[in-house]
Amino acid sequence: EIVLTQSPGTLSLSPGERxxxxxxxxQSVSSSYLAWYQQKPGQAPRLLIYGxxxxxxxxxxxxxxxxxxxxxxxxISRLEPEDFAVYYCQQYGSSPLxxxxxxxxxK
Amino acid sequence: xxxxxxSGGGLVQPGGSLRLSCAASxxxxxxxxxxxVRQAPGKGLEWVANxxxxxxxxxxVDSVKGRFTISRDNAKNSLYLQMNSLRAEDTAVxxxxxxxxxxxFDYWGQGTLVTVSx
Numbered sequence: 001e002i003v004l005t006q007s008p009g010t011l012s013l014s015p016g017e018r019x020x021x022x023x024x025x026x027q028s029v030s031s032s033y034l035a036w037y038q039q040k041p042g043q044a045p046r047l048l049i050y051g052x053x054x055x056x057x058x059x060x061x062x063x064x065x066x067x068x069x070x071x072x073x074x075x076i077s078r079l080e081p082e083d084f085a086v087y088y089c090q091q092y093g094s095s096p097l098x099x100x101x102x103x104x105x106x107k
Numbered sequence: 108x109x110x111x112x113x114s115g116g117g118l119v120q121p122g123g124s125l126r127l128s129c130a131a132s133x134x135x136x137x138x139x140x141x142x143x144v145r146q147a148p149g150k151g152l153e154w155v156a157n158x159x160x161x162x163x164x165x166x167x168v169d170s171v172k173g174r175f176t177i178s179r180d181n182a183k184n185s186l187y188l189q190m191n192s193l194r195a196e197d198t199a200v201x202x203x204x205x206x207x208x209x210x211x212f213d214y215w216g217q218g219t220l221v222t223v224s225x
Contacts, residue, residue, distance in 0.1 A: 035211060037152075044202055044215040045152065056213070088152055093210045094166075096142070096154035 002027045004089055004099035012107040019076040021102045023067075023089030031068045033093040039101075040085045048087075049074060079104070109133040109214045111203050116219030123193050123223070129186040129203030129216055137161075137181040140206035143188050145199035146218075153199075156188065157206065171197075193223045 003026040013019055023034070031052035037045035047056040049065035052072055062077040076083055084106050089099040115127040129141070143155040156177040157166045165177050176189040186203050200218040207213045 033209070033211075037212075039152075044217050045212075046215075047211070047213055050209075050211050050213075090152075090212070092212065096144075096157070096210070096212070098152040098154070101151045 002029065002091060002095075002097055004029075004091060004097055006087075006089055006099035006102045008102060009100075010103045010105060012105050013079055014107045015079050015081055017079050019074075019079055019083070019104055021074040021076075021087055021089075021104075023072040023074070023099050025070045025072075025091070028069045029072075029091050030093070031072075033091055034065075034067070034072050035090045035092055036063075036065055036074045037088045037090065038083075038085050039088065045088065050092075076104075081106075109205065111205065111214060111216030113201065113203055113216045113219040116201065116221045118222045118224065119193055120225050121194060121223055124189070124191045125193065125221060127188040127190065127201055127203075127219060127221070129188075131184045131186065131203075131205070134205070136179075136184040140210065141177075141179060141186045142204045142206050142212060143177060143186075144202045144204055144212070144215075145197075145221075146202070147196075147199045150199075155201070158186070190221070193221075195223050197221060198223045 007022045034052040036049040039045045053065045091097045110132045112130045142157045158177045174192045178187045202218045203216045204212040205214040
């Protein structure tokens with residue numbers, strides 16, 4: 001069974017800084033089936049990235065995804081105030097699985 | 108505009124039952140797989156169940172097999188989750204999500220809270 005481990009658990013940054021979030025899989029994951037979601041308190045998750053690197057509709061280009069195999073990264077180039085949230089990676093497909101999440105908080 | 112609206116959550120005693128509903132609009136409901144995902148208080152996301160467009164295939168996470176049943180009514184554009192033999196660990200916000208042709212969860216509802224407690 002695949003396990004997705006996200007790190008760090010919490011990232012403390014200031015607006016304007018660059019955020020780099022990691023998602024590591026215990027076994028190789030097809031990059032075609034790796035997604036990232038953003039969740040703010042009291043809200044549903046919002047799809048950001050699919051296929052490891054494709055931005056969903058309406059997602060600003062400061063969000064980018066990369067990686068393959070067992071190591072994937074979500075990068076936010078310059079943090080805006082609305083970007084402080086929890087981010088989850090997900091393997092989708094026949095056996096959906098989520099990582100434990102990374103909280104990006106204001107420093 | 109795609110909309111998914113969950114309902115049916117509430118407080119239930121351990122061992123009890125609850126039926127969740129998800130009303131879909133803004134897309135051709137019968138053309139999509141649908142899914143339930145849950146989130147325990149302060150915890151991460153957990154996929155619960157999937158159902159194929161015509162209801163002929165259903166999949167569940169191991170922890171709910173034999174207790175939960177996913178179903179749909181395409182004529183009513185509605186998705187359901189029948190939850191029986193509920194346990195304290197089933198306490199969570201339950202989201203319905205649309206699943207695209209690659210099995211990506213592309214749209215989510217706002218969720219409904221289920222609390223299992225005596």
